[in-house]
Amino acid sequence: MQNYHRKRIIVTGGAGFLGSHLCKKLLEEGNDVICLDNFFTGTKDNIIPLMDNHHFEVIRHDVVHPIFLEADEIYNLACPASPPHYQFNPIKTTKTSVMGAINMLGLAKRVKAKFLQASTSEVYGDPEVHPQLESYWGNVNPIGFRSCYDEGKRCAETLCFDYHRENKVAIKVVRIFNTYGPNMHPNDGRVVSNFIVQALKGQDITIYGDGSQTRSFCFVSEMIDGFVRMMNSDEEFTGPVNMGNPGEFTIKEQKKKIVEMTGSKSNLIYKPLPHDDPQQRQPDISLAKEKLGWEPKIVLDEGLKQTISYFDDLVRQGRA
Ligand code: NAD
Ligand code: UDP
Numbered sequence: 001m002q003n004y005h006r007k008r009i010i011v012t013g014g015a016g017f018l019g020s021h022l023c024k025k026l027l028e029e030g031n032d033v034i035c036l037d038n039f040f041t042g043t044k045d046n047i048i049p050l051m052d053n054h055h056f057e058v059i060r061h062d063v064v065h066p067i068f069l070e071a072d073e074i075y076n077l078a079c080p081a082s083p084p085h086y087q088f089n090p091i092k093t094t095k096t097s098v099m100g101a102i103n104m105l106g107l108a109k110r111v112k113a114k115f116l117q118a119s120t121s122e123v124y125g126d127p128e129v130h131p132q133l134e135s136y137w138g139n140v141n142p143i144g145f146r147s148c149y150d151e152g153k154r155c156a157e158t159l160c161f162d163y164h165r166e167n168k169v170a171i172k173v174v175r176i177f178n179t180y181g182p183n184m185h186p187n188d189g190r191v192v193s194n195f196i197v198q199a200l201k202g203q204d205i206t207i208y209g210d211g212s213q214t215r216s217f218c219f220v221s222e223m224i225d226g227f228v229r230m231m232n233s234d235e236e237f238t239g240p241v242n243m244g245n246p247g248e249f250t251i252k253e254q255k256k257k258i259v260e261m262t263g264s265k266s267n268l269i270y271k272p273l274p275h276d277d278p279q280q281r282q283p284d285i286s287l288a289k290e291k292l293g294w295e296p297k298i299v300l301d302e303g304l305k306q307t308i309s310y311f312d313d314l315v316r317q318g319r320a
Contacts, residue, residue: 013077015042097152177244181220209273
């Protein structure tokens with residue numbers, strides 16, 4: 001039993017891109033933070049700046065196994081997020097999403113903690129509805145190369161709602177659209193990190209397909225603000241709620257911006273489109289605006305400036 005005002009908050013996947021920013025924000029807000037991570041895609045570099053804070057703990061732990069801790073809130077982010085990483089060991093990816101959700105929801109049930117699930121726009125698959133609203137059930141291939149991630153995340157949402165209905169667990173489900181910023185892994189394989197690192201190193205910039213597919217890109221600080229608002233929202237608001245920046249760009253437009261901003265002389269090369277790569281994606285964020293007063297304001301140029309500066313440092317230090 002903890003008898004002072006600090007909340008005890010678990011962040012699974014806390015050493016990853018989004019998790020490390022979330023741990024930092026929760027510490028700044030005066031909480032005790034426990035980061036659980038198996039360091040599959042996360043790195044100690046992301047959390048070293050937090051290690052001096054005595055209210056921060058790190059436990060090397062794989063969420064497919066149960067863990068017994070006390071907590072007031074749990075943010076469940078553990079899962080590789082980039083297509084090359086989640087397809088590296090697809091069975092493990094499904095286990096992480098499904099077993100991880102069962103274990104962390106079980107913990108939330110036992111200690112009566114609030115539980116936020118990092119879900120994804122991938123639950124919509126290759127959407128036939130545009131922009132995507134939370135009421136859309138999606139167009140997902142259940143047997144493809146992306147299915148380990150998409151279906152794992154869909155099952156995790158199902159588990160959240162069943163623990164809520166059966167066991168009264170206070171759940172918050174956030175459907176995250178593409179997010180970018182400092183602390184992304186340089187070899188992550190996602191479009192923003194790939195293009196920036198390639199541009200800075202003068203390597204060929206790899207466009208998959210013809211580059212006409214679209215994505216919407218949210219800067220990390222705004223996404224993290226959204227998570228915390230969601231966790232602190234009225235208990236009856238469970239979500240799912242879309243979070244992302246509705247500004248929609250083709251991958252070719254994204255490449256053009258990054259080349260201009262870095263002054264790169266890189267060549268462009270085209271590679272085959274990955275299996276089941278969604279053609280378009282844009283969040284409808286009316287629900288987040290109405291329920292949470294949340295709306296991203298940082299435009300792509302501004303967010304890219306900060307992200308380029310982060311990767312520029314890594315390249316100069318020989319870490320990318
Ligand atoms: P990331 O790969 O940087 O972070 C994931 C973290 O989870 C890493 O630190 C990794 O080591 C850890 N992890 C993976 N498997 C684990 C396991 N079995 N046990 C314990 N830890 C494990 O990815 P991210 O971009 O920070 O994504 C965080 C969460 O947000 C993920 O659940 C992802 O699906 C979701 N999400 C992210 C985006 C995005 O654009 N960044 C979009 C949609 C959803
Ligand atoms: N993409 C690309 N070149 C790259 C990496 C990605 O053209 O080097 C494309 C990819 O095919 C997809 C889009 O960029 O259409 C976004 O890919 P990412 O892996 O970042 O995220 P997701 O597909 O999960 O939205």
